[in-house]
Structures are given as structure tokens and as C-alpha cells.
Amino acid sequence: MLFRVAIGLSSASSAHGGNRIQEAQRLGCRPEQLLDASASLVPFPPSRPLRRCLSRALTDCTLRDYPDRSHHQLREAISHWHGVDPAMVLPGNGAAELFTWVARDAALQGVSGLPVPGFADYCRALRCWQGSLQAFPLPLSWTAEAPQPFPLRPAADVLWITNPHNPTGQLWSRASLEPLLQRYRLVVCDEAFLPLVPDGERQSLVPMVVNHPNLVVIRSLTKLFAVAGLRLGYAIGTQERLQRWQQWRDPWPLNGFAIAAGTALMTDRSALERWMVRVQEWVAREGLWMHAQLSDLSGIRPYPSAANFLLIRGDASLVRLREQMAQRRVLLRDCRSFAELGEHWLRIGLQHRSGNRRIVAAFRDLLR
Template identity: 25%
Template structure:
């Protein structure tokens, strides 16, 4: 079984003896259009800057982000991917306890554990996995804590309205809410859901975003958080210097200013996620969740088939998906696929159709060949 994060292509290819260049990776939800061309141009033009130490506070990138979301650069911290920031927050702010609503991004629990923070885990038992809407009272029942939430949620894709998050933030000033908006750039009408512009004005809200998923350069590692200046200053006391390299900073500035690329991406994802969702919906024995971003959670309805079996069969077709059985609250009935190009999406659908049909045929053959026992 291939668990852990998506995108572990090198490790998987070494294990299975495959060629990385031939793998279609549906396990990592990265922009299928790749990175903006301006990123390549700016990185090449400024490549000789690697002769010097990177700018420790990432001032230029912070200013670019601040302009984009209408806040001050003193409200922004840049990280070596959003993951660095998830570990920094509990380490620096030392909450009495952490709260998680599962299923959600696995690094949240690890970040709490790494700082020796006790974790209250709430399992979302609604079959449609709404993030907060049906669980806000359960979250409110825990005082004096730090809550990590994904919006849109990973791996389910469900969105939570801005007003529901703000209600939770306002309910208790001693409850710090950390919102992971890693995939928010992919969301249509994101103004209905994002609280990133609220964060600088509130005492108990932090918003974390990734720059590498939407802009297609996860190998560079780049993310940022937005909060009020008091929280930012506390976090900076614990943040290591020089964690963000020069090329990542250059790439980030170039990417976030490329509005044409952003518009083209949202248009492309809107079309392809609908195509892939409809294709998955047309297959027997599986039920995809309505997508809001560039990935789709799929539930296996046929109890004879597991996500591990489907994953291993797809590997024979050089297709990698995300087995979701290691997410708390999910099991071997769930897998996740990224939205890719039309050609790649069609290959996935064709392979799944054959695999699901083949699994059902084998099971029926086993039943037909089973001996009959006569009693009486």
C-alpha cells in the first residue's frame, strides 16, 4: 500500500522499478498547466543571485503579497512551504491543546505532536463531510485551544462559508483559529469563503496559504501566513532565518503578479474538474464528491474492492493516485485524484473503467466456481 503524502514519485518508482518520466501523477494536486512562463524567465535572469545569502525576511515577496491582499507587509510571514508554518505556529504560540476536525490534512496532527501539544480529535461522521456547518457546536465546546482547519478541506474538498469561520473566531477570543487555504486560489467565488483579508484585523485568526500548488512549482517550497502584527511578532521570535531560498522568492514574486496565468488556470480547472467528475460519476461502483478545486475525493461503493487494490492496479498503467486510507476518518473505501489535462484525465477514466470491471468479473467468477453445500 502506498500511503503518506501524494507526489512521492521517486520513492515509488524505485520501489516498483518504474520510470518517473512515464508516471502520470494524480496523487499530488498541482496545477496541470505547470508554472507561469514568467517564473522560468525571472529565475534564469536572477540565477547568479545564488552567490549571495537569500534575503532573510523576504521583504520584496512580503510586500507583493501585502499589496495583493490589501494589508501591511508586517502582517505576512513567508515559509519554506506552508508546512514550515504549520509547525512554527504551535511551537511559538504554545496552546494548551490542539483541536482537529477529521478527515483533514495529516501534517496538522504531526505539528501539534512535534510541539508536545495534546490533541482533541473530532471525527466528522457526516457522510458528506461538511467542514464546519454541522460541527461548529462541537468545535465551540473546546475552550482555550488552537484549531487547525482546511478550507477547502483536504482531502474532501468541502468549502466552509466565510461567515461560519468568522462566527467561530468571534465566539471565543481564547480559541485561536488557523485556517489552511492552500487550495483557495483554485476556488471560484473565493470571496465567499476566504478569510485572508480578515486575519490582519483579528486577534485570534491566522490564515496559511501555499504558493506552489496553484503556481505549479512544489519543488521550490513556498508558502505564507497572514495574521495581525502581534501574532506575527511572536512567531518571528521562533522562526529560523534563511529558510526560504532566493530562487523561491524570485519565483513567488513573478507568479503572484501574473494575473493572466491565474485567470487561465481557474478557467481550465473549472472545465476539467467538471469533465473528470462526470466521467467518474459514470463509472460503476464508485461515487465521486462534487469538486470545488483541483482534486476529487472518490468513495468506493463496492465492498469487494479497496483503494489499495485500485491503486496497485493503476500503477501497472503508470498512473498514481492518492490512497486515502491513512486519513483519520477515512478507510480503504476512499481515494483522491487530482484534476490533470484532458488527455491524462481520459487515461485515468479508461484505466479505472477496466480495473473496476475486471474486479467485478473476477469476484463473480469466484462465486460461480465456489462449491455448493447441500444441507438436509
């Protein structure tokens, strides 16, 4: 008997952060006036290779021609970075598009076990295929230990893992995830934030894909390079699985600019390594600073996180505080759309120190 859980989401915008344009309209200001800490993207300006490649794309044939449907160069670049066969890589229109296809496989395998609170898009993807799912609550208290053991063994056919977890920011150890590959018909591991986590790559399941045909790892360039507008992610899985997805999808799911940008970003290995070091140093520095600052405020409590975002919990509902922050042009992530969380919780995406200071100063003012 399949058990179906409704993980309720009222609207697309409340289910996701990063609605700067809509919020600016609502608040009567320009989007640039808002500090958007509701989406968790690196706060750095676009890298030089990215800017160079996008401006070149305006003058070569990228705009005029249909994109390369085989994504040959992009797949080569990604596979080289991860040390896997190019046939095991499928670029997607953001990780979100790939969740849709992996959910189709998941729906055929049986019940999907979803740790909650968790990223809402997995439910959206499963609903596309009438997939059955069951929510498994994660304990809502955790330590700063990183990595830490994955605490659940859901009774399900398919396991969806987010590493590091969104919204808690916990980094799961590869040692605790590896045995789960024997246990489930399909394991989906979303590593969208992993390259931002200091020393996070050591916990990646990418090296396991080659020996585990029931594993799919999904990655995103959105967070690492702050390119949410390009829509660029990729899956690493068996050739047979990815070829099947390729037959299901639109003929040109990725636009030419995204393909060109992804190829430029993933091809230059030393630039990519330097970028990741810079990002991870920022996460380590600002994560500690923000946690310490927020710990000093009364009425809210920050939770430990290995990622570039952290959760806070209020002694009382934080709905009004979030709106007051928005009136001060600071957007925070409403957590009411995360099952198991609710109005006592907010998620904050780390910024540059100046932005983090602005967030703390606004809190200090409002929580006096």
C-alpha cells in the first residue's frame, strides 16, 4: 500500500527564496535596493571567464544558431572535472529540470523517502509523475560537527539526499551515506551546495556512481557561480539512465548562452579551483562571524551550518520580524513552506561582510 504525504506549498514564490523583483514591486522600491538573503548564492560579481564568454557569445553564432543538442563540449568539461566518463554526464536546465527526470525514474521504483524539512522541488518533481512519497523527519537539533552521520534509514524504495542539507546546512559524511547505496533501489543525491562547503567535496558521492547504477548525483552551477538566471546544472549517473532522460526531454533544454558559460566555467581547471577556494574561505569566515553575531541577539537563536546559509529560530513567531526586515530592504527566507518548520524559523543566505553587517544591524534594531 503506497502512502502519500501532502507536503503543502501555497505558491511558487513562497516555496522558494530569491523573488527580488516581485518583492521590490510589493515594497515599492527598485530590485537593486534590496539585499536578498532569501536565496543562497555567492555574493561575488561574475568571474572574468564568465563575463568574457558571455560577451563573446553575443558576437559569435551562439544567439543565432540552435544549441548543440549533444552538449558535447560541456559534458567533456564536466566529466574531466569530476574524473568520470562523459557518457555519465547530462547537463540540465538547472538542477530543477533534472529533478523532474529523476523523479520519473523514482516514481517507477516505488515510494520515495524524503527527509523533512527539505527542498520543496523534489515534491514538485514527484507530483509530475504521480510519484508516491513519504516524509521522514530529521531531528531538529544538531551540532556544528562537519561532516556528521546521516541520521535516517527511511523505509522506502527511493532515498532523496541533499548534501549539504537544505535548509539545515548539515554536511552528511560519505561514510554514513555509502551503506545506503545497498539499501535502496534508487538513491538521488543533490549536491547543489557541496562545492561551496569548506572541504565538502570529500563527502561527495560522485566517485560512487561508477560502481552503483542505482545512484544519481545532481549538481548545480546556480549557487557556486551566482548564475540562477542562466539555469545550469548536471546529473551524473549511468549512461543508460541518462540516455533515457535525453529522449524524454525537450530538444533544446539548455540555451546556447548557458552551454557556452558552463563550458567556459568548467574547462579552466585552475580558475575553477581558485574560485572554489575563494568561495569556501568566504563561507568559513562569514558563517562563523554571522553565527557569533546572531548568538548575541535576544529572541532568536542561530543554528550551526556547514553551508552558505543558516537557520534561525525565534522564541516567538518570526513572520512579523521578517516583514519588518523586508521593510528595511533585507529579504530573508520564510520557512513556512518547509514541512516541519514554520513561522518560528527563517533562513539567511550569507553575504559579503558589509551585507552581513547590514542584516545584523537591522535585527539588532528590531529585536531591542
